[in-house]
Amino acid sequence: MADAAHAADPQTDAPQRRAEAVLARMTLEEKAGQLHTVDASGPDPAGRLGPEIASGRIGAVINQVDPQTLRGLQRIAVEESRLGVPLLVSRDVIHGFNTIFPLPIGQACSWNPDLVRDCARAAAGEAAASGVRWTFAPMVDIARDARWGRIAESLGEDPLLASVLGAAMVEGFQGDDLAAPGTLAACVKHFAGYGASEGGRDYDATNIPDNELRNTYLPPFKAALNAGAASIMTSFGDIDGVPATGNGYLLGDILRGEWDFDGVVISDWDSIGQLITHGLSEDMAAAAREAAEAGVDMDMMSSAFIEHLPEMVRAGAVDESRLDAMALRVLTLKAALGLFDDPYGKTHEGAAPTREAARDLARRAARESLVLLKNDAGALPLDFGAIDRLALVGPMADQPYEQMGTWVFDGDETRSVTPLKALQDALGEDRVAFAPALETTRSRDRSGFKAAVEAAGMSDAVLVCLGEEAILSGEAHCRADITLPGAQLELLDALRETGKPVVAIIMAGRPLTLAPVLERVDALIYAWHAGNMAGPALVDVVSGAFNPAAKLPVSFPRSVGQIPIHYNRKNTGRPPVAEQIMHIDDIEVGASQTSFGMSAFHLDDGYTPQFPFGFGLSYTRFDYSDLTLSADEMNRGDTLTASVTVTNAGDREGTEIVQLYIRDPAASLTRPVRELKGFQHIMLKAGERRTVRFDLTERDLAFSGRDRRVRAEAGAFDVWAGGDSTAALHARFVLRD
Ligand code: GLC
Numbered sequence: 107m108a109d110a111a112h113a114a115d116p117q118t119d120a121p122q123r124r125a126e127a128v129l130a131r132m133t134l135e136e137k138a139g140q141l142h143t144v145d146a147s148g149p150d151p152a153g154r155l156g157p158e159i160a161s162g163r164i165g166a167v168i169n170q171v172d173p174q175t176l177r178g179l180q181r182i183a184v185e186e187s188r189l190g191v192p193l194l195v196s197r198d199v200i201h202g203f204n205t206i207f208p209l210p211i212g213q214a215c216s217w218n219p220d221l222v223r224d225c226a227r228a229a230a231g232e233a234a235a236s237g238v239r240w241t242f243a244p245m246v247d248i249a250r251d252a253r254w255g256r257i258a259e260s261l262g263e264d265p266l267l268a269s270v271l272g273a274a275m276v277e278g279f280q281g282d283d284l285a286a287p288g289t290l291a292a293c294v295k296h297f298a299g300y301g302a303s304e305g306g307r308d309y310d311a312t313n314i315p316d317n318e319l320r321n322t323y324l325p326p327f328k329a330a331l332n333a334g335a336a337s338i339m340t341s342f343g344d345i346d347g348v349p350a351t352g353n354g355y356l357l358g359d360i361l362r363g364e365w366d367f368d369g370v371v372i373s374d375w376d377s378i379g380q381l382i383t384h385g386l387s388e389d390m391a392a393a394a395r396e397a398a399e400a401g402v403d404m405d406m407m408s409s410a411f412i413e414h415l416p417e418m419v420r421a422g423a424v425d426e427s428r429l430d431a432m433a434l435r436v437l438t439l440k441a442a443l444g445l446f447d448d449p450y451g452k453t454h455e456g457a458a459p460t461r462e463a464a465r466d467l468a469r470r471a472a473r474e475s476l477v478l479l480k481n482d483a484g485a486l487p488l489d490f491g492a493i494d495r496l497a498l499v500g501p502m503a504d505q506p507y508e509q510m511g512t513w514v515f516d517g518d519e520t521r522s523v524t525p526l527k528a529l530q531d532a533l534g535e536d537r538v539a540f541a542p543a544l545e546t547t548r549s550r551d552r553s554g555f556k557a558a559v560e561a562a563g564m565s566d567a568v569l570v571c572l573g574e575e576a577i578l579s580g581e582a583h584c585r586a587d588i589t590l591p592g593a594q595l596e597l598l599d600a601l602r603e604t605g606k607p608v609v610a611i612i613m614a615g616r617p618l619t620l621a622p623v624l625e626r627v628d629a630l631i632y633a634w635h636a637g638n639m640a641g642p643a644l645v646d647v648v649s650g651a652f653n654p655a656a657k658l659p660v661s662f663p664r665s666v667g668q669i670p671i672h673y674n675r676k677n678t679g680r681p682p683v684a685e686q687i688m689h690i691d692d693i694e695v696g697a698s699q700t701s702f703g704m705s706a707f708h709l710d711d712g713y714t715p716q717f718p719f720g721f722g723l724s725y726t727r728f729d730y731s732d733l734t735l736s737a738d739e740m741n742r743g744d745t746l747t748a749s750v751t752v753t754n755a756g757d758r759e760g761t762e763i764v765q766l767y768i769r770d771p772a773a774s775l776t777r778p779v780r781e782l783k784g785f786q787h788i789m790l791k792a793g794e795r796r797t798v799r800f801d802l803t804e805r806d807l808a809f810s811g812r813d814r815r816v817r818a819e820a821g822a823f824d825v826w827a828g829g830d831s832t833a834a835l836h837a838r839f840v841l842r843d
Pocket of ligand 1: 198242295374375581
């Protein structure tokens with residue numbers, strides 16, 4: 107990983123000089139006011155917040171996107187406050203603003219940083235045109251727990267993939283110049299380790315040892331900051347007894363010290379006040395001091411800084427120099443965004459992409475997010491030319507809002523095209539027999555099954571859209587049971603009895619346990635919540651107009667009891683081997699305690715996931731052969747090239763995401779059994795073969811060791827290449843000192 111976080115440059119220096127000039131004229135209250143972020147949603151924000159804005163006690167607002175209302179608030183700041191410092195307007199622009207793209211976990215299935223960057227860019231244009239200039243995204247929390255509702259907004263379980271895609275989001279939001287039209291300042295979150303919350307319960311403790319923190323959870327944040335992220339948000343989580351928002355090791359030693367980050371650190375919503383609830387601070391004044399001294403600059407919604415920092419500076423409990431540094435970072439960000447020169451955002455008025463361009467991008471993104479998980483006997487693609495009628499069934503088949511997913515405060519569901527609408531557009535209404543069958547995904551009222559079975563009976567095949575509504579994932583919406591809710595499995599049983607081919611499309615914000623679904627369907631597409639254009643994208647895939655290429659960014663557990671389950675696991679001292687695995691049903695009563703596999707597995711579910719990280723099918727088949735290395739040994743500073751031949755062994759063109767994994771089998775810290783170190787998209791015609799090359803340097807082999815230094819250790823390394831994390835083609839080389 108590169109080290110430079112924010113080397114000084116002319117663009118950065120000019121805003122800082124501008125900010126220093128403003129800071130020099132500020133009172134203690136005005137400095138603390140810059141640190142105060144308040145919620146501007148709800149009725150009459152100007153009436154409620156105007157006096158505080160006019161007195162310089164508010165630096166930023168969140169959750170207000172009406173342009174006229176924002177201009178009104180900004181006018182008070184600029185024309186009525188003593189120094190005329192403009193407000194920073196923030197919003198969670200997570201996977202789109204008015205046009206909604208697939209959930210981040212869906213976008214991550216594309217493994218396509220260019221696409222992810224384009225989506226962030228389009229979202230930034232729409233949001234900036236509305237007056238928003240700061241988004242609380244990308245979220246790069248490594249997520250290994252499907253019970254956790256926020257896996258929906260994550261980029262998955264792998265540090266490299268989350269790093270590449272998180273950095274691409276930053277580049278999309280920020281462009282090259284924060285003052286340019288259509289830009290948003292990014293805020294990478296939630297620093298750090300939020301996805302490790304115990305039990306998959308949001309906000310719960312995250313006890314992460316330092317080696318795991320540095321080798322798994324921190325790299326995507328470093329990548330986002332290296333991409334220029336202007337700010338970072340602290341996590342709600344308690345990390346080994348010290349909540350992130352008060353954690354000087356995390357925010358001071360690592361972020362400010364080792365990484366030399368000089369951007370803005372904002373707390374999550376009221377997470378400064380929650381330092382009291384956690385049991386770290388005895389009162390709000392103590393919480394304010396702990397957060398400020400840990401490294402937090404802005405207070406979202408606790409009012410701790412504005413209410414307590416001025417008096418603590420006067421009392422000598424907090425140095426004014428610290429308050430100055432905090433306020434300077436906020437003022438510098440405002441200057442870099444061009445707010446002092448253009449507080450009313452005239453620069454951004456025409457920044458939104460056209461509706462057509464945004465729609466087409468949303469369709470492209472949705473197509474690349476759809477993962478084909480099962481396709482028995484070529485059930486897909488369907489031949490739309492030969493079909494007389496298609497049944498479309500299920501509670502998610504015509505839900506313009508639900509298909510957008512969580513975190514869509516400003517999503518415009520009128521821009522949604524549902525699977526029903528898209529199919530009717532493609533086949534004509536008379537060739538689509540629609541029956542929702544269930545009112546919601548949780549419904550147990552089967553009275554709608556009859557119409558669904560009839561629709562199936564009169565059709566050539568059945569598409570059934572199942573899953574979870576948006577509200578069943580997202581913040582604070584975690585599940586202890588990750589099966590399909592309601593009577594959805596029973597619906598599949600009823601459809602199965604018709605004897606028609608059944609294609610399931612699952613729309614959800616998390617991996618669900620799919621074994622019961624898989625045994626009831628001929629094909630399965632995992633669609634996540636694919637945004638406004640979920641419908642047309644599904645039709646593109648189901649009809650074969652688009653050959654799916656998406657790959658899973660998370661492992662799918664067989665049961666919730668397998669969690670946490672992820673591909674980059676540790677080998678343990680007793681790794682399971684297939685022949686050792688017994689099944690609970692095969693165990694003889696009275697068997698001796700050591701009579702079968704003494705290794706790391708579950709008697710009922712073994713040790714492999716339902717679907718591994720990196721898995722995804724195509725309408726064609728890709729074969730891998732001839733993995734070769736440019737050398738058997740490499741010295742430090744060398745580049746070693748791994749080459750693998752990929753053949754399209756099917757009868758139609760397709761794209762494959764070729765993946766490269768390594769393992770360091772002996773090191774000063776035990777290393778994961780596999781680590782993704784490279785991936786490439788290749789398009790191959792039927793029968794075509796191509797050699798794909800990956801360059802490895804010692805930086806790719808490096809990890810944070812016992813001494814916290816990031817370096818590669820001499821010794822052997824295993825290499826695999828293939829179409830998912832179980833790739834079998836293997837080679838080995840040695841790194842020499
Ligand atoms: C929420 C989320 C955070 C979001 C913030 C503002 O609680 O944890 O991701 O950016 O508050 O909405």
